[in-house]
Amino acid sequence: xxxxxxxxxxxxxxxxxxxxxxxxxxxxxxxxxxxxxxxxxxxxxxxxxxxxxxxxxxxxxxxxxxxxxxxxxxxxxxxxxxxxxxxxxxxxxxxxxxxxxxxxxxxxxxxxxxxxxxxxxxxxxxxxxxxxxxxxxxxxxxxxxxxxxxxxxxxxxxxxxxxxxxxxxxxxxxxxxxxxxxxxxxxxxxxxxxxxxxxxxxxxxxxxxxxxxxxxxxxxxxxxxxxxxxxxxxxxxxxxxxxxxxxxxxxxxxxxxxxxxxxxxxx
Numbered sequence: 001x002x003x004x005x006x007x008x009x010x011x012x013x014x015x016x017x018x019x020x021x022x023x024x025x026x027x028x029x030x031x032x033x034x035x036x037x038x039x040x041x042x043x044x045x046x047x048x049x050x051x052x053x054x055x056x057x058x059x060x061x062x063x064x065x066x067x068x069x070x071x072x073x074x075x076x077x078x079x080x081x082x083x084x085x086x087x088x089x090x091x092x093x094x095x096x097x098x099x100x101x102x103x104x105x106x107x108x109x110x111x112x113x114x115x116x117x118x119x120x121x122x123x124x125x126x127x128x129x130x131x132x133x134x135x136x137x138x139x140x141x142x143x144x145x146x147x148x149x150x151x152x153x154x155x156x157x158x159x160x161x162x163x164x165x166x167x168x169x170x171x172x173x174x175x176x177x178x179x180x181x182x183x184x185x186x187x188x189x190x191x192x193x194x195x196x197x198x199x200x201x202x203x204x205x206x207x208x209x210x211x212x213x214x215x216x217x218x219x220x221x222x223x224x225x226x227x228x229x230x231x232x233x234x235x236x237x238x239x240x241x242x243x244x245x246x247x248x249x250x251x252x253x254x255x256x257x258x259x260x261x262x263x264x265x266x267x
Contacts (some may be wrong), residue, residue, distance in 0.1 A: 003025075004020055004036070004040055005019070005020055005021055005030070005032045005033040005036045006018070006019060006020060006033065006036035006037060006040055007020045008040060009056070010050075010148045013049055013050060013051040013052070013207050014050075014051065014052050014053075014054065014200065014203045014204070014207055015044060015050050015052070015053050015054070016054040016056065016087065017035050017037075017040055017052070017053060017055045017056070017195075018056050018057065018058050019033065019055075019056070019058060019062075019063055021033060021058070021059045022058045022059030022060075022061070023072075024056075024067050024069075025059070025060075025061040025064035025114070025255055026059070026061050026062065026064060026119065026232060027063065027065065027066060027067040027068065027071075027119075028065065028066075028074070028093065028096065028118055028119065028122060029065070029066040029067050029077050029078075029092070029093050029118065030067060030070075030076065031076070031092065031095075031097065033094060034095055034096060036090065037053070037056070037099060038095050038096065038099040039206075041060060041063065041065045041099040041100065041102060042099075044104070044105060044149065045102065045103065045104050048211070048266055049266070050105055051105055051181070051203075051206065051207040051211050052098055052106050052108065052203040052206050052207050053054070053103070053105055053106070053108070053146070054108045054110055054130055054196070054199045054200065054203055054210070055105070055107055055109050055110065055126060055195065056097040056109070056110040056111075056112055056195075056199070057112055057113065059113075060112075060113045060114075060134075061079075061112075061113040061114045061115075061116075061119070061123075062109070062111045062112055062113050062115040062119055062225040063114075063115055063116070063118070063119025063122055063123075064114065064116050064117070064119055065116050065117025065118030065119040065120065065121070065122075065140075066078070066093075066118055068115055068144070068188075069081075069146070070162065072134055077089070077092045077093060082155040083252045083254060085211050089149055089150075092214040093118060093149065093150045094149075094150055095154075095233075096118075096122065096125070097121070097149065097150055097151040100122075100125040100126070100235050101125070102220065104215045104218070104219070105211075105214070105215060105218070106128065106130075106198065106206055106218050107127055107203055108126060108127065108128045108129070108130065108199050108203055109122070109123040109126035109129040109130070109188065110130055110174070110196055110198075110203055110208075111126070111130065111131040111132065111137075111195075111197035112132050112133040112134075112135065112192070112195055113132065113134055113135055114135065114254070115135065115137050115138070116134055116137075116138045116140050117138070117139070117140050117141055117148075117205065118149075118150045118152075120137045120138055120139050120140070120148050121139075121148060121151060121155055121156075123137065123154060124152065124155035124159055125151075127218060128187055128188065128202065128260065129180075129185065129186040130186060130187065130188045130189075130190060130195060130198050130199050131177040131180055131181070131186040131188070131190075132160060132176070132177065132189070132190060132191070132192045132195045133178075133189055133190065133191055133192065134192050135177045135180075135189075136174045136175060136177065136180075137168075137174070137175045137180055137185060138168075138172060138173065138174045138175065138202050139152055139156060139165075139169045139172065139252050140167040140172040140174075141172065142170060142171070142172040143170065143172035143188065147190060149242070150168060151156065152169065153169065156169065159185055160183045160184060160185055160246055163259045166184055174190075177189045177223060188202075193249055194246045208264075209264070210246065210248035210249065210251075210252055210262070210263075210266075211264065211266040212242075212243065212246050212248060212266055212267075213243055213246070213248065213249070216239045216242070219239070220232065220235065220239065221238060223235060224250075244266060247255045247265065247267040248262075248265065248266065248267060250252065252264070
């Protein structure tokens with residue numbers, strides 16, 4: 001094993017998470033990885049000084065999703081009768097999308113290599129995606145006689161539309177980085193050696209803004225996928241009232257009028 005399943009590195013107000021299971025191509029179906037991701041989300045939500053998270057993978061893959069060797073052995077998440085497997089999914093890998101949905105700060109997926117099955121879905125759970133030219137995406141569950149068990153059928157259509165989501169999920173075929181860019185699955189493709197620098201630069205562009213406004217804006221974007229317009233407008237009105245009373249709002253207005261960069265503290 002490679003040690004800690006999730007490496008956490010902090011640079012000021014930006015945190016980088018690296019899935020550190022290269023021997024399984026960063027499979028995320030093991031309890032240790034699931035616990036690490038869920039715990040990392042909780043830690044960031046407790047720390048008001050963190051403004052952006054970057055998520056990437058160690059080695060050549062972003063994430064291979066489920067551990068296929070465990071599937072073959074019917075071990076761990078993939079063992080037992082169907083009624084216990086249902087509970088295993090709910091109490092296992094499905095904890096990741098639920099946790100990621102609660103993450104209050106923006107998270108950027110720096111997709112360094114293959115993002116397959118649940119690994120593809122993990123990238124979809126992020127707010128932004130940047131891909132290496134060597135990356136590809138595959139909603140490949142059907143190739144193994146499975147269905148997207150961790151929420152992929154919810155995430156994917158919201159990003160690429162129902163037709164392309166159906167193509168990815170029903171064929172299980174790979175989508176290369178250039179096609180992912182064309183489809184809007186990622187916002188940028190870089191050379192492999194430039195990926196993390198590009199992710200950090202994007203993170204810095206987000207982190208420079210008032211953090212309370214950023215967190216609430218992310219919340220509104222997430223809620224827009226499941227609320228009516230009237231509901232979202234009501235939530236927006238309440239959040240805007242909060243924003244108007246922050247010190248950072250007054251600092252932003254002063255900085256704008258004085259033609260200088262703002263200095264934001266999260267207050």
